[in-house]
Amino acid sequence: MARDPAxxxxxxxxxxxxxxxxxxxxxxxxxDIAEAAKISRPTVYKYTKSKQQLLDLMVDHITxxxxxxxxxxxxxxxxxxxxxxxxxxxHVEAAxxxxxxxxxxxxxxxxxxxxxxxxxxxxAHDVTSDLAQLIEACRPGQGLAKDxxxxxxxxxxxxxxxxxxxxxxxxxxxxxxxxYWHLLRLVEHLAPGIxxxxxxxxxxx
Numbered sequence: 001m002a003r004d005p006a007x008x009x010x011x012x013x014x015x016x017x018x019x020x021x022x023x024x025x026x027x028x029x030x031x032d033i034a035e036a037a038k039i040s041r042p043t044v045y046k047y048t049k050s051k052q053q054l055l056d057l058m059v060d061h062i063t064x065x066x067x068x069x070x071x072x073x074x075x076x077x078x079x080x081x082x083x084x085x086x087x088x089x090x091h092v093e094a095a096x097x098x099x100x101x102x103x104x105x106x107x108x109x110x111x112x113x114x115x116x117x118x119x120x121x122x123x124a125h126d127v128t129s130d131l132a133q134l135i136e137a138c139r140p141g142q143g144l145a146k147d148x149x150x151x152x153x154x155x156x157x158x159x160x161x162x163x164x165x166x167x168x169x170x171x172x173x174x175x176x177x178x179x180y181w182h183l184l185r186l187v188e189h190l191a192p193g194i195x196x197x198x199x200x201x202x203x204x205x
Contacts, residue, residue: 003015003038004038005037005038005039006037006038006039006047008047009047009048009057010061011037012033012037012039012044012047012048012054013054013057013058013061015033015036015037015038016028016033016036016037016051016054016055016058017058017100017101017104018036018100019032019033019036020055020058020100020104020108021100021103021104024107024108025051025055025104025108025111026111028051030044030045030051033051033054052111052112052113055104055105055108055111055112055116056112056113056115056116058101058104058105059105059112059116059119059120059123060116060119061098061101062094062098062101062102062105062120062123063119063120063123065094065097065098066090066091066094066127067123069090070087070090070127070130073086073087073090074087074130074133074134080134080137080138081138083134084131084134084135084137084138084187084190085184087130087131087134088157088161088180088183088184088187089180091127091131091157091158091161092161092164092176092179092180092183093176093180094161095161095162095164095165095168096164096168096170096176096179097176099164099165099168099170100165102162102164102165103165103166105120106162106165124158127158128151128154128155128158129151129154131154131157131158132150132151132153132154133150135150135153135154135190136150138190153187153190157183157186157187160183160186161183164179
């Protein structure tokens with residue numbers, strides 16, 4: 001698909017993500033980025049001062065893409081199981097729609113500036129904590145063993161969603177909505193109330 005020349009920093013970051021995903025951060029050059037963005041090398045430097053700044057901005061994109069809506073889901077006046085389902089949907093959506101950003105940020109985290117690395121790790125800690133909190137809130141009266149660790153469950157779930165970039169192809173037979181449905185199935189034993197959402201999702205499909 002033909003792409004228009006980058007006309008702002010967001011478009012340049014997106015083009016950079018494609019380049020970093022394909023060539024790796026260290027092997028990618030400003031000329032590669034300029035070519036992918038369909039702009040000149042001097043124009044690249046009008047938007048950014050360095051390749052690392054572009055990498056840092058990818059982390060900012062990931063954290064801001066999910067952060068605000070996840071906060072809204074956590075604060076909703078709704079049962080924990082409803083908020084849990086919404087948070088899972090948001091994680092699947094973010095991972096599917098920002099595959100190259102996730103790939104680059106996770107693979108090349110060591111190349112981030114110290115500030116961006118701290119931001120990324122704090123974000124990872126916060127989203128894990130939010131998910132664990134909702135899993136814990138769904139626990140009462142559901143017969144889960146006392147030694148079930150909500151934080152372990154949260155880390156397992158997030159490991160699955162953040163790794164979607166390693167295999168998920170939006171052009172394939174499995175769609176984003178299908179991934180969400182399967183994830184609900186996987187966590188159904190944690191929150192049986194989620195079954196109604198699974199049934200509604202199936203009927204809607």
